[in-house]
Amino acid sequence: MHTEVLNISKNDCNVCQVETCLTFDPFVAHLQERVKTEKTLKSEFYKYVLNKFETDLCIDLEVNPDYAEMYRGTLELIYSILTPPILNEKEFFWALSTPVPEKIFFSTEAFFEFHSSHHSGLYAVNMPDQDLFAQRQKRFIYNLILERMYGFSTILRNELLYSYVDPDTKLTRYYNIFTNPQFVNVVAKGELPVLSFEAIEPYLNDFEGIDVLERILPLSNFKFEGFSVITLTDVTLxxxxxxxxxxxxxxxxxxxxxxxxxxxxxxxxxxxxxxxxxxxxxxxxxxxxxxxxxxxxxxxxxxxxxxxxxxxxxxxxxxxxxxxxxxxxxxxxxxxxxxxxxxxxxxxxxxxxxxxxxxxxxxxxxxxxxxxxxxxxxxxxxxxxxxxxxxxxxxxxxxxxxxxxxxxxxxxxxxxDKFTSLQPSVQWKFNEVAWEYLKSGNKKRKNQEIETVVFDNVYPLFGAIDIRNSTIERNTALQDDLKGFLTLVMETLAKLKKHIHLRLIDNLVFKCDEWLQKVSGFITTNDELTLDGFVKDELNPFLEHFRQNYPDEKPVIDKYFAALSEDTGLSYANRRNLENSMQLINNSINHYLEVAQDEVQESYPCYFEKFRTDGVEYDIYIGQSIAPSRVFDLLYLKNIRLWQLRSMAEIARLTNSLTDQISHPLQTTQLIFIHSNPIQISFRNDERRFDVEGAYNIRYEVVKKRIDKVLIAGTVERLTQPGKIAMVYFNANEATEYHEYIKYLQDSHILNNDLEYLDLEELQGVTGLKALRVGVNYDFKS
Missing domain, CATH: 3.30.450.40 (GAF domain)
Incomplete structure (x- = not known):
């Protein structure tokens, strides 16, 4: 056991601002009570210790911590009473301190060694400055004052978590430092202020109320007598x-x-x-x-x-x-x-x-x-x-x-988000159906199928932005790439022939020339596959052999194989440029629609669904059943129709403005299908999308799919043309309504003054189609 004085704080000063007195009197009073109540042999030991206190020192004596060695025998008796006999002091972290923990004057071997190796102060962890240490000391003091003098208990315990990095293992260890004030008496100097629990309760369990407590209960009005017991427990695990x-x-x-x-x-x-x-x-x-x-x-x-x-x-x-x-x-x-x-x-x-x-x-x-x-x-x-x-x-x-x-x-x-997002406008309906399904499950109905999500009497709007002649553009790009590739092959073989004298090279050149003539005309899918087989089965093995065995020819042959890369090779340059151009156009359209549809949703909730083709198609459905909590009126349908027409004009201007940014010149056409009668749609669980229901409604879907390439009656001219918006309809009233929108947008200089009324050719199962077509003013500045 050690009687050397150890400072708990790294600064040897009194920060608690309360008078303290180190004395054994509270401990002696405790022993006297235990002697009266103890029925075991312990009572004899307690009597022995009390006798030692009475013969060796004055019980009321104020002890100086620096002279603790004078009382070693008595201190060891205190240790014997307060700790289990089987504990080893070389392993047990235990110490006695002044009433308010500032100086330790008696400690076990384990505690002394631990403190000595952590000389910065046990209470300094997570408290880098002395003010924080003082706050903790004050909290300890006021806990005791409120508990002992007023009977107000707090939930803040007198303990602190201490951590340090073990120098041997380099691992962090954790110790719980607990201060037991059982043998501390709180003495009031003068009359105690009257306190109510309601007034003091907000300040019982936090550190922020210390300043308030100091004003109500100045520390100079109290004195602490006795000693505290400090224990350290390893809580690493x-x-x-x-x-x-x-x-x-x-x-x-x-x-x-x-x-x-x-x-x-x-x-x-x-x-x-x-x-x-x-x-x-x-x-x-x-x-x-x-x-x-x-x-x-x-x-x-x-x-x-x-x-x-x-x-x-x-x-x-x-x-x-x-x-x-x-x-x-x-x-x-x-x-x-x-x-x-x-x-x-x-x-x-x-x-x-x-x-x-x-x-x-x-x-x-x-x-x-x-x-x-x-x-x-x-x-x-x-x-x-x-x-x-x-x-x-x-x-x-x-x-x-x-x-x-x-x-x-x-x-x-x-x-x-990317594939089957349920928009807020219809999410409520799915929630209701899901809840009904859950309720049915709770009633333990066997083989209960989930209800189909259906919206009745909704008005459809269809729009399509298509890349003009995309199939022709793809075929042209393919032909140009194949021509360039075959020309490169023939140039490569010609260079090899100068150093490698094989008649097989002439045969390959002949085949390439035949293919060059063939791809210059119409090329079928079967031709494309046959050419691919020729390259993989004949050309590539032939050239790979010479690349491996003729080092001087390697640079020429490497250039050929580099051209075969779909990502960077010259043999795919035209197709790559075309796809990049189409992707830029479609991404721009999608981004525009994502932003613009917010305006539509603000006026009245609707369902908006996009589809990717060579361009972008979309369906919009609006009606009372989609938003039953709001009153629907046809004015909302008219508003969204005007929005659709204007948005088509803006998309046409947007795609036209991309001309300088794309490597392959492309144009878009804009198409609207006008359908005035409401339809019914339902959610297809298998395809995870909405589709129309009923024979009449399906006719709407059929027309929508067939008008993209429809011709003007009596001509070979396609209805859809770059720089124009085509509006297909059945009913003359629909044309009248849209004529108003067109006139408004013409007066706003968004559309050109070139409106056409057109009859359309008969389609399979569809007759009586008509169209409006009007040009977009590319020079308009919004």
Missing amino acids: PHAMESIRNELVNHSSNETEQYEHIINSLKTLSEDPAIEFGLMPFLTVNNRPIFDTDECSQSVLMSSAKKYSMAEETFVAIADDYNRNPKPIFFNVINDEKTIKFPFLKVLKQSGVKSYGIFPVYYNKKNVGILEVYAYKEIAFYEKLLSKLQTAMPLIAQLLQNSIDQFNDRIERIIK
């Missing part, structure tokens, strides 16, 4: 477990950071600096394992597999095999013999891993991933470590399951 729990519940970091934090807690839990940990959830897409995610980056096996290019197929096979028979696997040493038996160990060995183990992790009896334990030196996986890890396994299982759920949610969000 429970703190590591609590850190994992907190990270799971409260984490605000991304998943990679969350995994790193939890792995650090596992290292603390292991208490062995040589042991490392990895975590990997079993993520799947269509029941096939996938590993290229942030969650898998914390796996040493996965990172090693990427670093040393393990084939994904091999890794998937390993994962599938392990999933069929998950069990703990340990390799205390990874040597050549084991890498032959277990090939996946090879990449670990290349990464420097010497010992490796896997724990399968289960959540609700399902294997959700693995916990890896590994080291860069040879170690044995002892039972003690396995026991510690078992306590953390339920939390690890929750982490891995969370990762699986979050991954699946991300996939689902992308699908909904």
